[in-house]
Amino acid sequence: MKALVIYMSVHHQNTKKVAEAISKELKAKLVTVNKFKTIKKYDLIGLGSGIYFGRHHPQLLELIDKLPVSNKKTFTFSTAGLPQLRIINHYSLRKKLKNKGFQLIGDFTCKGYDTYGWLKRIGGIHKGHPDNEDLRRARVFASHLTNKKQ
Numbered sequence: 001m002k003a004l005v006i007y008m009s010v011h012h013q014n015t016k017k018v019a020e021a022i023s024k025e026l027k028a029k030l031v032t033v034n035k036f037k038t039i040k041k042y043d044l045i046g047l048g049s050g051i052y053f054g055r056h057h058p059q060l061l062e063l064i065d066k067l068p069v070s071n072k073k074t075f076t077f078s079t080a081g082l083p084q085l086r087i088i089n090h091y092s093l094r095k096k097l098k099n100k101g102f103q104l105i106g107d108f109t110c111k112g113y114d115t116y117g118w119l120k121r122i123g124g125i126h127k128g129h130p131d132n133e134d135l136r137r138a139r140v141f142a143s144h145l146t147n148k149k150q
């Protein structure tokens with residue numbers, strides 16, 4: 001199965017670490033949203049970014065509008081200050097993918113170092129995340145994706 005991972009990581013490069021761990025496990029091509037060209041050659045596509053104001057990065061969301069209608073397999077991922085809100089945080093991206101016909105076969109999130117706004121004054125939250133355990137969990141998540149039929 002040929003996999004592609006597309007990501008956007010702008011705050012502390014937190015999601016970049018997760019994207020690298022997942023793509024390594026899947027032997028996937030890894031690209032940023034800005035460098036993305038086509039999904040044509042791929043059977044499985046992963047999309048992820050940090051969470052900004054309750055959703056994925058706007059440029060990642062906009063990218064879905066440019067994709068062709070397709071029933072290819074996809075999965076979503078993120079790092080966030082509030083990863084416990086994964087279902088809310090991932091809602092917009094997953095809805096867009098679903099509306100384009102894509103299959104959604106996985107969803108992963110973990111803590112990401114967050115110094116946005118007033119959090120900066122207290123040194124941020126989740127310093128050091130994603131950590132080795134987060135990245136191990138990301139690899140385990142990725143290893144299960146290739147066995148999934150639906």
Ligand SMILES: Cc1cc2nc3c(=O)[nH]c(=O)nc-3n(C[C@H](O)[C@H](O)[C@H](O)COP(=O)(O)O)c2cc1C
Pocket residue numbers: 008009010011012013014015016049050051052053054055079080081082083111112113114115116
């Ligand atoms: C402008 C901004 C808005 C953010 N909004 C949220 C949010 O609504 N919910 C959340 O859980 N985390 C939020 N965060 C924290 C980021 O999601 C978190 O730090 C993430 O790991 C950043 O990933 P990145 O380093 O890959 O960009 C926000 C961070 C920034 C800079």
